[in-house]
Amino acid sequence: MAAPLTLLLIVAVTIRAVLFRSSLAELIPERVEVVSPLNAWKRVVEGLALLDLGVSPYAGDVFHEVSPLSIPLNESNTSIHPSIMADALTAVALYLAVKDYNKTVFRKQKYALEAERYPLDCLELIRTPKEMYYIPLKVAMFYLLNPFTILSCVAKSTCGLNNAVIALFILCTVKGSSLMSAIFLALATYQSIYPLTLFAPALLYLLQRLYIPVNWQRSSFWLFTTQYTFMYLGSLCVMVCLSFFLLSSWDFLSSVYGFILSVPDLTPNIGLFWYFFAEMFEHFRLFFICVFQINVFFYTIPLSIKLKEHPIFLIFMQIAIISIFKSYPTVGDIALYMAFLPAWNHLYRFLRNIFLVSVVLLACSALFPVLWHLWIYAGSANSNFYYAITLLFNVAQILLVSDYFYAYLRREHHLTHGLYLKRKDGSEATLVLK
């Protein structure tokens, strides 16, 4: 399996290297769909230049990146840009993680089969090693060859770096290394706050791996939870303090986290924030910012309760929710959760509107640049046109994610209650998600 992965990596790097040298390399970093004020390469360069001059990079309103992470980016005169390396790293990490995860899933399925826990008519739902064999490769392929990832990489957006950290976090979690998992989670949180919501699924997975049941009365549960929380908060603390000692000021707190949470930059992007807050009366602003931001974190608790047996699927759901509802989303964020779709191949038969959703996503991706052109260059359309497409794009994403959620739950339901459900009166029953 290593050979196809290597081949894939070579192909992916070649595509990116070719694009880096083409005229598109100047065009793509200007696209609002691909870069946000948070991760634009131009801003990173500016911030580093300020740092070189001995000025705080956070003076002014250009740089919103946590600084120690960007410093290695400075050596960008190497032949391979860090964003390409980040993409490759993400792909390999996802590949290994999914491979390991599939092993666990398969082992669990085998035990369940041996214990004859599945109803008899569910045998067609059982996953075979043959169809699971190529899933890790497909995951890597979905990430590396996704046009969204390629665009984001060619724009040198630091989004690829965030994705790499999250992918490493997933890898460490799946491998069961709680310390590394906590460190990478802290790193991801330190970069962009939102990955905070991944704390719950990671904890659930690690507990599951150690066979500790989620039980409030058990001391082992509390012990491990405290341990993991401590590791997480500790490393977060170290990173924040490191930033402070590097610049000897707390400016970065307001400039990075304040910037993410209070959304002062209303440049149009593919997210939901800019249009609302451009239209809103100033005195409602605080209230609605709270509403919009809580939205990202809100789903964690119900989803964790519903999916406490399936933490990796929960991670997927959380990443998707973050990339839809975060304040400055770009296409690079979407690419990360889309990479997981091949891992849920077996849900295909339960998906209800995958065709509609993929058509809408495709059409919207094509319409973004067209409507942007009509609005900004031709002057004949206006922001409402562009926002309409943004809205549609996000609705399609939400439909996609909820479709997968429903399909996952439905499959689990069938695995316990049998595939062909009958009502009490014998007629065929349909499942309703409540």
Add this chain to the structure above:
Amino acid sequence: PCHLQDPASVMCYLAGVAWFMGLAFEPFTLRTYMSENAMGSTMVEERFPAGERALATGREFAAHKKKVGGMPVDWLVKTMQSRGLEVFTQSFTRKLPFPDENKERYMVRGTNVYGILRAPRAPRTEALVLSAPCSEGNNNNQAVGLLLGLAQYFRSQIHWAKDIIFLVNEHDLIGMQAWLEGYHHTNTTGGDWSPLQGRGGSIQAALSLELSSDVITSLDLVLEGLNGQLPNLDLANLFYAFCQKIGVLCTIQGKLQRNDWDTTSGYSHAAQTMMLMVLKQASGRPWGDHGLFLRYHIEAASIRGINSFRQYKTDTTTIGRLLEGMYRKLNNLLERLHQSYFFYLMPSLSRFVSIGYYMPAFGLLAVILLLRALDLWVQLGASPPGTEDGVPSSPGVLSILTPVVISHMTGVALYTLPILSQEMAVQHFPVSETEAVVLTAIAIYTAGLALPHNTHRLLQGEGTEEGWRVLKLVALLYLAVLLGCTALINFSLGFILALSLVPIAAFITPHTPKALSAAIMVLLSPGCTLLYCVFVFQELQETPVSLQDGWMLFLSVISQGILDHALYGSLVYPLLALLIYPCWLLLWNILFWK
């Protein structure tokens, strides 16, 4: 359900066509009205007196033009200076990718002369442009004369709040392109021009004047600009309002307005006017010197004087008064024209159809593609399920990817080779450069028809029943997205392409009779559509051509399209070559699926 598909598609298609044709019917259109308050109710009294003197200046200009054998730069500079303008010149050179046989030019060298009348009443942050081309032969001398006359008259008035730039451009659009790029510090098409020494404020609106006779019978308004972009409808409204006020006959597409909408001939007159607009817009080329302004967010139109054998004549003084009135109103603008429509079709100068009314015609055609795609999806779902993105794992992604990639390579060849290979073609065949380019393009286009056989040679194994379904699904969705995006930017182009491509996209399968389907497909291919458009356009302009002339015209249209792309960045040629043609090739591949 499969048996309802065909009638539903045919119904949708007919409904789309009927809707489109209905747009020209007067009760379905809206009357134009002035939306911009700043130009609405204010009273303007036009007093321009010096028509005769303007004509005299025009004759003087003509004499100097003849003497110099081109643009009389020194004379123009002197004359403009004597009228109290700040005068500047800009020189430019441009080498065309291949000789333009219509206008007989290859190495273009010229000078633009422009004078700025500084606004006496306001900070000079905004400007208006009045331009007249310095054309070959005896054309447009009167336009330059009137421009200079207006400059002198405007100079004596004190109410100008915007700079007014009087521009005489040489070599029509090439000069205009050089001037606009110089003014805005851009260089999109790699021209070579000297930087501008003087500038006014940001340009709010521009009119280009074309006048070749001392008296005229009517004024024609030209709106269609680069890539089918149109100026704000208020500019047309303004022109119409002043024509009404001053009593000048005005036309659009060279067609007068008629009042008998309820008769067949009245309707057909309106339909012809609208279809002329659709064809012109679809061509994506600028139909007057104003066409390039639109790219810079400047509302612009060309006003063309027409002298036919009608009794009723208008003299230059009246045209001067009309222009004075229009500039006085534009001078009142507080912000850019934005109130009225940017997407419209005009069946007559006083009637328009807005985007909300004409888009359903396109939507009805596009929905056929989506219905078909849905149907295919359901069929594919009924057979063993594929993987994630609809690509079934068994027939292999390769059998789908190969035709897609090869079609696009052919498209790239069609886009790049004609210009690259002209030298070689000229050496080996007895043709001129222009002919070489056009004939190479046609040759590559035709060679694409041989593709299906070559695609199959690359593939091992048989194409499956499922294979072509997936390929068709891809082609349908691709076409739908492509046409949708095109129609948003340039409705006319999108609609014409949809008219020809949707039927074949909907009905093509490997099981239809080969010879008949192949003939239909070729007849409805983008190239043939262009040929029909040439004939229809000539027919609508009441200058029908013979088959022979039509073919020659078709060849020159192709060369013009390629030139427009190279010179001004028109997008129609790359769109057709790189996207539409490969998409058609995909459908062609499906027909010959083995």
